Amino acid sequence: MNKQPIGFIDSGVGGLTVVKEALHQLPAESSVYLGDQARLPYGPRPAEQVQAFTWQMVNFLLKKHIKMLVIACNTATAAALPLIKANLDIPVIGVIKPGSRAALKATQTGHIGIIATEGTVKSGAYVKALRAKAPKIRLTSLAAPKFVSLVESNEAHSPIAKRVVADTLQPLLHEDIDTLILGCTHYPILRPLIQNVMGDQVTLIDSGAETVNDVSMLLDYFDLANNSGDTPTHEYYTTGAPSMFDELGEAWLELTAPMHAKHVNIEGEADHAMATVPEAKGKTIVVASKNQGKIKEFKTMFEPAGITVKSLADFSSVPTVDETGTTFEENARQKADQYAKDLQLPVIADDSGLMVDALDGQPGIRSARYAGDGHNDAANNAKLLAALADVPEDDRTATFHTTLVLAKPDHPEADLVVHGDVSGLITAIPRGTDGFGYDPFFFVPALGKTMAEMTAEEKNQISHRGNAMRALEDVWQTWLEANG
Numbered sequence: 001m002n003k004q005p006i007g008f009i010d011s012g013v014g015g016l017t018v019v020k021e022a023l024h025q026l027p028a029e030s031s032v033y034l035g036d037q038a039r040l041p042y043g044p045r046p047a048e049q050v051q052a053f054t055w056q057m058v059n060f061l062l063k064k065h066i067k068m069l070v071i072a073c074n075t076a077t078a079a080a081l082p083l084i085k086a087n088l089d090i091p092v093i094g095v096i097k098p099g100s101r102a103a104l105k106a107t108q109t110g111h112i113g114i115i116a117t118e119g120t121v122k123s124g125a126y127v128k129a130l131r132a133k134a135p136k137i138r139l140t141s142l143a144a145p146k147f148v149s150l151v152e153s154n155e156a157h158s159p160i161a162k163r164v165v166a167d168t169l170q171p172l173l174h175e176d177i178d179t180l181i182l183g184c185t186h187y188p189i190l191r192p193l194i195q196n197v198m199g200d201q202v203t204l205i206d207s208g209a210e211t212v213n214d215v216s217m218l219l220d221y222f223d224l225a226n227n228s229g230d231t232p233t234h235e236y237y238t239t240g241a242p243s244m245f246d247e248l249g250e251a252w253l254e255l256t257a258p259m260h261a262k263h264v265n266i267e268g269e270a271d272h273a274m275a276t277v278p279e280a281k282g283k284t285i286v287v288a289s290k291n292q293g294k295i296k297e298f299k300t301m302f303e304p305a306g307i308t309v310k311s312l313a314d315f316s317s318v319p320t321v322d323e324t325g326t327t328f329e330e331n332a333r334q335k336a337d338q339y340a341k342d343l344q345l346p347v348i349a350d351d352s353g354l355m356v357d358a359l360d361g362q363p364g365i366r367s368a369r370y371a372g373d374g375h376n377d378a379a380n381n382a383k384l385l386a387a388l389a390d391v392p393e394d395d396r397t398a399t400f401h402t403t404l405v406l407a408k409p410d411h412p413e414a415d416l417v418v419h420g421d422v423s424g425l426i427t428a429i430p431r432g433t434d435g436f437g438y439d440p441f442f443f444v445p446a447l448g449k450t451m452a453e454m455t456a457e458e459k460n461q462i463s464h465r466g467n468a469m470r471a472l473e474d475v476w477q478t479w480l481e482a483n484g
């Protein structure tokens with residue numbers, strides 16, 4: 001439980017579109033908002049300058065003792081999110097990944113449009129985030145630089161706005177996009193105009209609103225939600241004119257009480273990291289396994305982020321935890337919680353298994369000991385082949401599943417739990433020499449290879465464990481830094 005406010009920063013009033021959603025989804029939370037109206041727009045500025053301005057905003061809000069930071073500005077997220085995340089010991093959330101996720105969920109045709117400021121478009125941040133998840137997705141980006149000033153000058157409902165929106169979006173009308181990301185938190189204020197031009201068949205994605213889902217999830221993960229029952233407070237600051245901020249903000253948030261935004265000057269704030277957490281670098285995480293194949297895969301994922309990966313092989317005296325659960329999650333939790341307690345280190349445990357449709361989901365959680373105790377890959381594979389001997393090729397469908405649990409010492413309630421799957425076919429003849437376990441028999445039609453014929457990178461792109469890791473992608477680093 002934590003009663004401190006959540007901090008929101010933006011170049012102007014646009015970030016209030018995120019606050020609006022937060023007031024709706026998280027009514028018990030207090031907030032502090034800072035809009036840098038004196039220096040907007042951020043869109044045309046060089047990335048280094050956006051970083052410096054963003055740090056000034058962040059350093060101002062840190063003095064308000066925020067428990068979490070939302071960079072409610074796409075341009076600042078694109079330019080500064082990784083930098084700020086790496087230097088703060090509170091969770092930091094940007095708007096680009098949540099927006100990208102929602103767009104991928106919404107699209108049917110696989111063609112997504114992105115409108116954003118020049119800075120965001122130039123950074124390629126959306127393209128990168130979307131392609132990381134869906135490499136083949138079709139994307140069309142368009143800079144809409146005039147939209148921010150329309151909103152900031154309170155022209156969003158004027159005939160000029162209607163014309164500018166129609167003119168700007170013209171190039172998108174010849175594309176067959178079915179989903180359009182509003183890649184700037186100012187744009188939802190123009191939503192009716194944008195929808196009108198694009199037509200009802202196009203789904204508009206409000207990245208800011210999507211971000212609040214992540215905020216809500218992280219409050220739970222880190223046990224930071226305010227359940228004190230106290231009335232929440234909301235403070236608004238602007239580097240520009242408070243009267244203008246109030247006028248726009250009160251209308252947008254549909255407030256009945258005055259907003260009373262305060263003017264601040266943040267130019268004296270440091271334009272670089274103040275609250276560094278050097279110990280965040282060089283963190284250690286223990287993989288709760290002795291399976292060298294698995295350990296190698298986790299190393300590929302964590303080491304590039306500067307994390308030292310150890311495994312049970314490095315702690316020979318730690319007692320073995322038996323897997324006595326009836327589900328993948330129970331087993332993974334048992335291992336993660338117990339080893340984290342014994343080793344007093346953060347631990348990642350996974351439980352994986354192969355579920356073959358023709359065998360009613362067997363061997364499932366018994367995959368490691370399918371052929372009896374002893375964890376012998378060759379014996380397990382031999383038994384699998386025998387069991388499937390009479391099953392025709394097309395009916396040998398199977399799913400590989402992983403449940404991953406990240407645990408910190410003595411806090412099982414804060415475990416991060418995610419799942420990942422991959423579908424494939426069990427071949428009759430083993431192929432390939434890489435990978436481990438059932439890999440030589442697990443054929444992935446999309447790549448035309450068994451998992452043992454893939455490079456580590458290829459396997460990670462499609463595998464059950466890779467997919468589970470991607471579900472952790474936005475949160476594990478912050479989690480580790482906050483709790484490790």
Ligand SMILES: O=P(O)(O)OP(=O)(O)OP(=O)(O)OC[C@H]1O[C@@H](n2cnc3c(O)ncnc32)[C@H](O)[C@@H]1O
Binds near residue numbers: 291351436439
């Ligand atoms: O010490 P732990 O981590 O429990 O190691 P384990 O080998 O028992 O691991 P699991 O219970 O998670 O795995 C069940 C079985 O599935 C196999 N397996 C797990 N991940 C695999 C992968 O990515 N590719 C092929 N086989 C895999 C593994 O070899 C086991 O035989």
Ligand SMILES: [Mg+2]
Binds near residue numbers: 368
């Ligand atoms: Mg096991």
